[in-house]
Amino acid sequence: MSKLYWGGKMEVITRGAVITEPGNSVENKTGTWRVFKPVINYDKCIRCLICWQFCPEPAILRHDDEETKMKTPAPKEALKKLPVVEIDYDYCKGCGICYNECPVKAIDFVKEEK
Amino acid sequence: MKIMIRGNESIAYAFKLARVKVVPAYPITPSTLVPEKISEFIANGEMDAEFVPVESEHSAISAAIGASAHGVRVGTATASQGLALMHEVLFIASGMRLPIVMGIGNRALSAPINIWCDHQDMMSQRDTGWMQFYAESNQEGLDLGIMAFKIAEDERILLPAMVGIDAFVLTHTVEPVELPEQKDVDDFVGEFVPHYVTLDPAKPATLGSFGFPEHYMEFKFGQWIAMERAKKVIDEVFAEFEQKFGRKYSKVSAEFVEDADIILVTMGSMTSTTREFVRKLREQGKKVGLVKITVFRPFPKEELVNVLRNAKVVAVMERNISFGFGGAVYGELAASFAKEVKKPKILDFIVGLGGRDVTFNTLQEVVALAEKAANGKKVEEVNWIDVNKEGVLKAEGLQ
Numbered sequence: 001m002s003k004l005y006w007g008g009k010m011e012v013i014t015r016g017a018v019i020t021e022p023g024n025s026v027e028n029k030t031g032t033w034r035v036f037k038p039v040i041n042y043d044k045c046i047r048c049l050i051c052w053q054f055c056p057e058p059a060i061l062r063h064d065d066e067e068t069k070m071k072t073p074a075p076k077e078a079l080k081k082l083p084v085v086e087i088d089y090d091y092c093k094g095c096g097i098c099y100n101e102c103p104v105k106a107i108d109f110v111k112e113e114k
Numbered sequence: 115m116k117i118m119i120r121g122n123e124s125i126a127y128a129f130k131l132a133r134v135k136v137v138p139a140y141p142i143t144p145s146t147l148v149p150e151k152i153s154e155f156i157a158n159g160e161m162d163a164e165f166v167p168v169e170s171e172h173s174a175i176s177a178a179i180g181a182s183a184h185g186v187r188v189g190t191a192t193a194s195q196g197l198a199l200m201h202e203v204l205f206i207a208s209g210m211r212l213p214i215v216m217g218i219g220n221r222a223l224s225a226p227i228n229i230w231c232d233h234q235d236m237m238s239q240r241d242t243g244w245m246q247f248y249a250e251s252n253q254e255g256l257d258l259g260i261m262a263f264k265i266a267e268d269e270r271i272l273l274p275a276m277v278g279i280d281a282f283v284l285t286h287t288v289e290p291v292e293l294p295e296q297k298d299v300d301d302f303v304g305e306f307v308p309h310y311v312t313l314d315p316a317k318p319a320t321l322g323s324f325g326f327p328e329h330y331m332e333f334k335f336g337q338w339i340a341m342e343r344a345k346k347v348i349d350e351v352f353a354e355f356e357q358k359f360g361r362k363y364s365k366v367s368a369e370f371v372e373d374a375d376i377i378l379v380t381m382g383s384m385t386s387t388t389r390e391f392v393r394k395l396r397e398q399g400k401k402v403g404l405v406k407i408t409v410f411r412p413f414p415k416e417e418l419v420n421v422l423r424n425a426k427v428v429a430v431m432e433r434n435i436s437f438g439f440g441g442a443v444y445g446e447l448a449a450s451f452a453k454e455v456k457k458p459k460i461l462d463f464i465v466g467l468g469g470r471d472v473t474f475n476t477l478q479e480v481v482a483l484a485e486k487a488a489n490g491k492k493v494e495e496v497n498w499i500d501v502n503k504e505g506v507l508k509a510e511g512l513q
Binding site: 015018019 | 209210211212272309317318319320321322323325329332333336340
């Protein structure tokens with residue numbers, strides 16, 4: 001068995017760099033690559049899901065459960081029946097596509113501070 | 115059984131006898147007959163293999179990698195520009211530790227375009243991590259072709275290998291070749307055992323993964339270790355082959371060297387001419403010897419130093435040139451003596467590029483310069499033999 005992850009530790013070195021334990025890309029937290037991070041402003045977000053469709057990672061999560069939908073702020077009460085988006089910062093590489101695509105400019109793109 | 119075959123056929127027979135299962139290939143002079151003969155074997159039902167016609171050599175070696183990675187014995191063949199086109203993929207084959215075997219019809223590179231014999235094509239792939247064998251005859255092409263699989267697939271090695279046969283001098287020349295029995299080759303080479311992967315959904319794996327700076331160097335070190343270990347494995351396989359088939363191979367073979375003042379170092383088919391020439395000189399009482407290099411990667415440093423250290427002059431004759439330095443064999447051979455206190459004078463002779471025949475006249479010129487050096491006179495480090503120097507100097511505006 002070998003564990004070989006991008007940026008992670010290599011527990012066993014294999015010959016030919018073969019990875020015999022598949023499905024390990026989740027271990028690779030690509031969020032560490034980010035320089036700028038998108039931040040959703042829920043008071044402006046109209047829940048159109050365009051960012052969710054465009055995210056190449058995909059690092060924009062979609063919540064369909066009633067509790068999350070209701071407790072998340074929205075510009076209009078009627079929008080609360082629609083799904084809510086959330087950014088998964090573990091995997092968001094900060095490409096800025098969501099920020100670029102958002103039709104109501106509800107996503108800010110701010111410098112990552114660590 | 116003795117058969118009369120061309121050098122290309124000896125590679126094709128080696129693949130057939132080794133029961134190669136996939137042959138992706140793209141035709142190029144002078145090695146076209148290899149895939150041609152193999153497709154004939156397959157069409158006649160003599161060989162159970164998949165022939166993959168591809169659109170380029172780049173694709174041929176890529177398909178070879180795919181097939182080898184998924185657990186079958188793979189062979190292919192190319193030459194010259196075709197091998198050069200494979201260049202970037204050759205690193206992938208060795209980096210992924212895939213024991214592919216490739217026959218090369220050693221041919222010159224353009225420009226000017228030339229389809230004839232020299233070793234520039236394989237020498238230019240020196241650092242790709244492939245083992246390199248050079249055959250003197252069609253028999254050697256067949257034997258080395260079979261042995262290459264056993265060496266490459268050895269659990270201690272897992273590296274690809276090239277077997278070079280000289281363009282036309284071997285590829286297209288009919289020679290009598292002793293064809294081993296299928297059952298003997300089966301016993302010798304054995305079944306292909308995939309190292310990591312079979313096409314088994316229950317055992318998935320990632321091949322050709324990314325290697326960050328934290329990991330990359332470890333894999334390269336692994337390849338270095340494998341190539342170093344190959345030195346011993348090659349000896350073992352050569353010995354086992356001799357025991358089973360009666361033909362002797364060694365990384366470096368020496369003849370008439372015990373008392374030799376001058377030793378000629380050769381590779382490939384020019385060895386046969388040189389052997390006859392050395393015999394003739396010996397009849398005249400001249401103390402000249404011959405050393406043939408069969409394995410160029412891994413480079414047999416120790417063996418060469420041992421066999422050459424007592425000579426006065428070592429004349430390296432080679433069919434390649436690294437512009438700005440000299441021949442590749444000369445450079446490596448001279449470097450092998452770096453830590454030795456007692457060392458011979460080592461001279462480089464560039465001969466037979468682009469299919470120019472290496473004849474007794476060529477060898478006479480080489481030996482004359484070597485004798486001059488043995489007598490303490492100054493001789494150039496790198497010497498071009500049998501060349502119209504006057505014409506070139508004029509063209510370069512130097513005369």
